[in-house]
Amino acid sequence: MRLDHISYVASHDQISDVVNRIGSQISTAFIDGGIHPKFGTRNFTAPLLNGQYLEIVCPLDHPATDATPFGQAVKKKAEAGGGWLTWVFSSSDLAGIEEKFGRKAADGYRTRPDGSELKWKQIGVKEIIGSGELPFFIQWLTDNHPSKDGNSVAKISKLVIADDEKLADSWFQDEIKSALTGVEIEWVKPESNEGDKGIVAVELTVNNSKIRLD
Known part of the structure; x- marks a missing residue:
């Protein structure tokens, strides 16, 4: 298992501005990843x-947004003003994770504007709704x-996460901690994050400088 990516939510009207702002801060160009038709x-x-x-x-504005856990989680965060949604860990085999959740992973896919397609399986998204400190899990089925x-x-150097129980509610505490080689976790109290658990900030190292994205 390894830390794969971190998700930030913006509204549909503001996503271009957020992409430009964060891209400028980390000196990295974003690319258009396309639409997730299954998730809206x-x-x-x-x-x-x-x-x-x-x-x-x-x-x-799509029926799938309200019909799927990922769409619901993104919409709820956008309506709350946006910000960090979750962190995602990848594995080459989700069987053990599926066993603990007691269900199979959901299929996901998206097609980029250049026509290339990405496919994966994901599980644990239901659990992040209302529990932003928890990650979900993904297995890539394509190489791109x-x-x-x-x-x-x-590069990601630190995650600041509000959770005074430090993932006590997760079945995967040990796996997550062992997968975070080179990434520091700073735990803060939810009271410092308006009472909400979840990612408060992400610190990245860019050309030997530390950049904090709140």
Whole structure:
């Protein structure tokens, strides 16, 4: 298991501004990742070092947005003003994770504007709704990982997460901690984050400088 990407939510009207702002801050160009037709969302992605990436995602005016857990989570966050949604870990085999959740992973796919298609399986999205400190899990079924899109100059160095129980509600505490080689976790109290659990900020190292994205 490894840290794969981190998701930030913007509204449909503001996503272009957010993409430009964060891209400028981390000196990295985002690419249009296309629409997730199954989830009623769309995203832009920026490649990072260590095979990771940042995703900025927005809800669409689409029936799937309200019908799927990921669409619901993105829409709820957008309606609350946007910001960091979740962190995502990838695995080459989700069987053990599926067993603990007691259900099969859902299929996901999106087609980029250039026609290339990405496919994956994901699980744990239901659990992040209202519990932003928890990650969900993904298994890529195609090789064109978003970390390969463009030039990577930034790397994730720290995550600031509001959760006074430090993932006590997760079945995967040990796996998550062992997967965070080189990434520091700073735990803060939810009271410092308007009472909400979840990602407060992401710190990236860009050309030996620290950039904090709130």
